[in-house]
Every structure is written in structure tokens, then in C-alpha cells.
Amino acid sequence: xxxxxxxxxxxxxxxxxxxxxxxxxxxxxxxxxVLIVLFLLRESWPVLEKVEWLRYLTDAAWxxxxxxxxxxxxxxxxxxxxxxxxxxxxxxxVASALFCRFYAPSSIARxxxxxxxxxxxxxxxxxxxxxxxxxxxLIARWQPPGTSLLAAILILTLMILPTVALTADAAxxxxxxxxxxxxxxxxxxxxGTILGVALPAAKGGIVSGLLLAAGRALGEIxxxxxxxxxxxxxxxxxxxxxxxxTANIALEMAYATGEHRAALFVSGLVLTGLxxxxxxxxxxxxxxxxxx
Amino acid sequence: MxxxxxxxxxRDRTLDRLMGLAVYASALLVAGTxxxxxGDLLWHGAGRLSWSFLVSxxxxxxxxxxxxxxxxxxxxxxxxAVAAAVPLGLATAVLxxxxxxxxxxxxxxxxxxxxxxxxxxxxxxxxFGNAFFCIFLGLGFSILSGGLTLACMAxxxxxxxxxxxxxxxxxxxxxxxxxxxxxxxAALRHVLLPAASSGLMAGLMLGIGxxxxxxxxxxxxxxxxxxxxxxxLDSGRALSLHIYDLSMNVAGGDANAYASAxxxxxxxxxxxxxxxxxxxxxxxxxxxxx
Numbered sequence: 128x129x130x131x132x133x134x135x136x137x138x139x140x141x142x143x144x145x146x147x148x149x150x151x152x153x154x155x156x157x158x159x160x161v162l163i164v165l166f167l168l169r170e171s172w173p174v175l176e177k178v179e180w181l182r183y184l185t186d187a188a189w190x191x192x193x194x195x196x197x198x199x200x201x202x203x204x205x206x207x208x209x210x211x212x213x214x215x216x217x218x219x220x221v222a223s224a225l226f227c228r229f230y231a232p233s234s235i236a237r238x239x240x241x242x243x244x245x246x247x248x249x250x251x252x253x254x255x256x257x258x259x260x261x262x263x264x265l266i267a268r269w270q271p272p273g274t275s276l277l278a279a280i281l282i283l284t285l286m287i288l289p290t291v292a293l294t295a296d297a298a299x300x301x302x303x304x305x306x307x308x309x310x311x312x313x314x315x316x317x318x319g320t321i322l323g324v325a326l327p328a329a330k331g332g333i334v335s336g337l338l339l340a341a342g343r344a345l346g347e348i349x350x351x352x353x354x355x356x357x358x359x360x361x362x363x364x365x366x367x368x369x370x371x372x373t374a375n376i377a378l379e380m381a382y383a384t385g386e387h388r389a390a391l392f393v394s395g396l397v398l399t400g401l402x403x404x405x406x407x408x409x410x411x412x413x414x415x416x417x418x419x
Numbered sequence: 420m421x422x423x424x425x426x427x428x429x430r431d432r433t434l435d436r437l438m439g440l441a442v443y444a445s446a447l448l449v450a451g452t453x454x455x456x457x458g459d460l461l462w463h464g465a466g467r468l469s470w471s472f473l474v475s476x477x478x479x480x481x482x483x484x485x486x487x488x489x490x491x492x493x494x495x496x497x498x499x500a501v502a503a504a505v506p507l508g509l510a511t512a513v514l515x516x517x518x519x520x521x522x523x524x525x526x527x528x529x530x531x532x533x534x535x536x537x538x539x540x541x542x543x544x545x546x547f548g549n550a551f552f553c554i555f556l557g558l559g560f561s562i563l564s565g566g567l568t569l570a571c572m573a574x575x576x577x578x579x580x581x582x583x584x585x586x587x588x589x590x591x592x593x594x595x596x597x598x599x600x601x602x603x604x605a606a607l608r609h610v611l612l613p614a615a616s617s618g619l620m621a622g623l624m625l626g627i628g629x630x631x632x633x634x635x636x637x638x639x640x641x642x643x644x645x646x647x648x649x650x651x652l653d654s655g656r657a658l659s660l661h662i663y664d665l666s667m668n669v670a671g672g673d674a675n676a677y678a679s680a681x682x683x684x685x686x687x688x689x690x691x692x693x694x695x696x697x698x699x700x701x702x703x704x705x706x707x708x709x
Contacts, residue, residue: 159574167543219448226443253662256663257460260666285452292449316431317435318434380549392546392550398542406538
């Protein structure tokens with residue numbers, strides 16, 4: 128129930144004042160997003176005004192101080208690392224959820240879930256640090272220099288895997304018991320039950336979890352910054368060092384001025400657009416609002 | 420059994436076996452990797468952890484010494500973020516849950532903008548914080564700028580959890596308050612907010628944990644300086660940023676980076692555990708008094 132003016136009339140002036148104060152606070156909270164968009168636009172305006180939209184994709188290189196604004200290699204690196212991570216984390220995450228629901232004894236499943244929850248809380252900078260000290264030397268022994276697209280994909284996979292696994296686990300738990308009993312009554316094998324009944328029934332939740340994870344991967348910075356090598360180039364193989372959009376902002380903001388700085392804000396705008404698109408899709412898919 | 424049927428059964432068995440194998444292998448791989456990560460951090464970091472590491476000043480660019488000033492800066496940044504985000508977040512949540520109709524235009528607008536805000540990447544918060552707090556408001560690279568930026572980041576999660584826990588308070592309680600002639604302000608203060616406190620605290624802890632793990636938004640707002648901060652307008656280095664700096668920019672800083680990572684993870688586990696414990700305690704109290 129909500130206390131609207133119509134349902135229960137409040138005689139108190141204090142309440143009217145309280146509602147006023149609360150509305151002002153809520154207005155302020157909502158204004159933050161408007162402020163963010165306004166300031167991104169304001170800071171990127173010098174370049175947005177001058178440079179045609181297509182040039183961000185067609186310019187040959189990224190030399191903002193010389194008037195070249197090619198974001199394409201970094202956009203490619205961002206998309207490649209996110210797609211790779213999503214592929215790996217998607218399959219491993221769904222398999223982990225199936226393990227918890229259908230294969231493991233309940234005590235082991237509980238411990239496994241606890242481990243996943245613990246990992247969901249590990250900060251990205253720790254993942255990046257670990258990747259740099261353990262994973263990168265391992266890859267370097269095989270294919271130097273080690274800091275590469277592959278390292279970025281693997282670390283991103285570790286980061287988004289708990290999200291995928293926990294949402295898929297919750298979606299599988301929400302499949303009505305009757306479906307599974309029906310499958311058992313029809314004499315379906317375990318793989319038949321999973322592939323034919325449980326996964327299709329949980330599809331909505333799993334896909335929305337994947338979209339959320341994709342948003343996190345695209346926007347992730349520290350982990351990728353630390354292991355990807357940060358060379359501006361279109362990746363031609365898994366072992367090439369790359370630089371993502373987010374890493375580019377973090378690396379160059381410190382000294383960028385004038386149009387260079389504005390160009391970095393443009394890449395911030397592009398990134399925000401991409402991530403919001405994914406969040407919108409996830410909302411439509413899952414229909415739930417969860418920021419966890 | 421006919422031949423075709425037995426063929427189908429044996430195909431089913433093979434598929435069953437293959438899938439079981441794949442699932443167990445994935446689960447083992449995931450658990451193994453994560454245990455490797457945690458074990459590695461413990462193995463390299465635990466030896467350096469001591470009381471003096473926590474309180475002493477970093478020397479030689481962080482290669483030696485401790486993390487005292489960095490812990491202080493981290494706590495100050497979190498303090499600023501909580502002080503800014505909690506009143507704003509609580510007020511917005513109360514308005515959304517108690518005063519507005521679910522379908523009211525203003526409520527939907529606020530809700531939508533919060534949902535979008537929750538999806539904004541952290542580096543963009545960093546850009547915004549740099550342009551708005553540091554330059555436009557003239558706060559410079561300071562603990563205040565960093566804390567306010569983190570407050571913006573944590574706001575959506577705070578508001579949504581607070582709203583949900585207020586909505587979970589049964590309507591009977593509101594009717595009871597109205598029947599007793601309490602004003603809404605009094606009902607909120609004496610009945611509804613205490614009843615929702617478990618959820619409020621859990622949300623707060625979740626927000627603090629999120630803010631504490633954040634690094635990217637702080638690089639261009641609170642800065643890198645590892646001295647002991649003397650005021651909120653001083654630049655201060657957060658713990659997560661310290662780990663980043665030690666591993667990327669300081670050759671030979673790995674040992675202290677391991678120990679700092681352990682401290683950060685320990686603090687996060689502590690915060691999450693506290694939130695769970697508080698939530699359960701309040702839940703028990705509520706059941707006892709009912």
C-alpha cells in the first residue's frame with residue numbers, strides 16, 4: 128500500500144514539509160544521471176562539433192593531438208575481449224549452475240555456491256594483479272610477451288563467471304518442480320531433462336544474466352588495463368597485446384589536454400551508450416531490477 | 420527390446436556420460452582456478468601481514484613499509500561517500516516506497532534514471548567526477564572529490580535495497596499507525612524505518628563493499644598521493660589504487676601488493692559478514708517482539 132493523498136489524508140503540516148524535502152532529494156538523485164550526460168557532452172563538445180561521426184571508425188590511427196581520432200582498434204579490442212570472455216564464462220558458468228542443481232550432492236553444492244559468492248566480491252584490481260603476476264608469465268613462457276588479448280579474456284572470464292553462474296543457478300532453481308517431475312515420469316535421461324526441459328524453461332533468466340555480465344565486461348577496466356599490454360592495434364591473434372576503450376581513457380586522462388581530452392570523453396560516451404544498450408536489453412529480457 | 424530402441428538408449432547413455440563429464444570438469448576447473456587464486460594470495464601475502472604493516476608509513480614508493488596512511492585515506496573516502504549517499508538515498512527510497520504511487524510519473528522517472536545510473540561503467544564515473552567535482556566545483560584531486568564520486572556510484576544500489584526493504588514491511592503496520600493518529604513522519608521514525616532496518620543495513624554494507632572495491636573512478640578524482648592526509652581536501656590514495664600502483668608502476672612492489680590485496684579482501688569479507696550477521700540479528704529481534 129502507498130499512502131497517496133487520496134487513500135489516507137494526512138492532517139499534518141510536518142508531513143507535507145517532509146514530502147517536499149523527500150521530493151527534492153529524489154530530484155537530486157535523479158539529476159545525477161542528467162549531470163553525468165551533460166558533463167560528458169560538454170567536455171566532448173569541442174571534438175564532437177568538429178569531427179564527423181564516421182571518422183571515429185575510419186580514421187587510420189589514434190593520434191588525437193594530430194587530429195586523428197580512430198577509435199576502431201580499441202573498439203575492436205573491447206568487443207573481442209568481451210565476446211571471448213562471454214563465450215568462456217557463459218559455458219563454464221552455465222555448467223557450474225547445472226553442477227549445483229543436478230549433479231552435486233547438496234552439501235557440495237552449498238560450498239560451491241559459497242565459493243562463487245566469495246569470488247563475486249573480489250575486487251577487479253585483485254584479479255588484474257593476480258593475472259599480471261601468475262597468468263601473464265605463464266602465457267609468456269609459451270608465447271611472449273604474455274600481456275595479450277588472451278590474458279584479458281581469461282581474467283575477464285574469471286571476473287564475470289560468478290555473475291553468470293549465480294544468475295543461471297537462480298534461474299534453474301525457479302524452474303517449477305512439476306516440469307522436472309514430468310520429465311522424470313516420461314522417462315527422460317538426465318541429459319534429456321537438462322537440455323529439453325530445464326534449460327529452455329530457465330532461458331530468460333540465463334540470458335539476462337549473460338547480458339548483465341556482458342555489460343560488466345565491456346565496462347571493466349582495471350583487470351584489462353593490467354594484463355592486456357595496452358598497445359593500440361587491431362588484434363590479429365590471441366597473443367597480440369591490445370588496448371581497450373576503458374584502458375585508453377585511464378592511461379591517457381592523466382596528461383591529455385584540449386582536443387585529446389575531449390576525444391577521451393567521446394570514447395566515454397561511446398562506452399556508456401554500449402553498456403546502456405545491454406542493460407536495457409537485460410531489463411527487457413529478465414524484467415527484474417537488480418543491481419547486485 | 421527392439422534394436423532401434425536399444426540403440427536409442429545407448430545413445431542416451433553416451434550423451435548422459437559426456438554431459439556429466441563436461442559438467443564435472445567445468446566445476447573442477449572453476450573451483451580449482453579460484454582456489455589457486457586465493458591460495459596464491461595467501462601464500463605470498465600472509466607472511467608480510469603484521470600490525471606494523473597496517474599502521475606504518477609506506478617507504479621507497481611502497482616497496483617497503485606499510486599501508487597506514489592508505490588505510491586512513493580509504494576510510495575517509497568511504498566516510499565521505501556514506502555521509503553523502505545515505506541521507507540522499509534514504510530520502511529517495513522513502514519517497515518512492517511510501518509517498519508515491521507505484522505508477523506515478525515522477526516515481527517512474529526517478530526509478531528509470533537510477534536503473535540507467537547503475538549500468539554506467541565506473542571509468543565514466545571517473546571522467547564525470549574529474550570534470551564536475553575536481554574542475555567545475557574546484558575541489559581538485561581530493562578525498563572529497565573521490566568520496567562524492569563513489570557516492571554517485573553507490574546511490575542506485577542503496578536506494579533500490581532500501582526501497583525493497585521498506586516495501587517488505589506489512590501494510591497492517593501502516594494502517595495501525597494511521598489508526599493511532601500518528602503522522603507519517605512519526606510512523607516512519609518509530610515503526611517503519613526500525614522495522615526495515617535489517618534490509619537498510621544490508622544494503623548499506625553492500626554499497627560500502629562496492630565502493631571499497633572500486634579503483635577506476637578514483638584514479639582521476641582522489642589521486643595518487645600516499646602521504647597521511649591532513650584534510651578532506653588533500654589527495655589520498657585508496658587501498659585498491661595502491662595495489663594497482665604497486666603492481667603496475669613500481670618494480671619490486673609485488674610483495675607489498677600481495678599483502679595489501681589480502682587486507683582489502685579481508686576487509687570486504689568482514690563487511691559482508693557483518694551485514695549478514697546484523698540482518699539476522701535484527702530479524703530475530705523483530706520476530707521476538709512481534
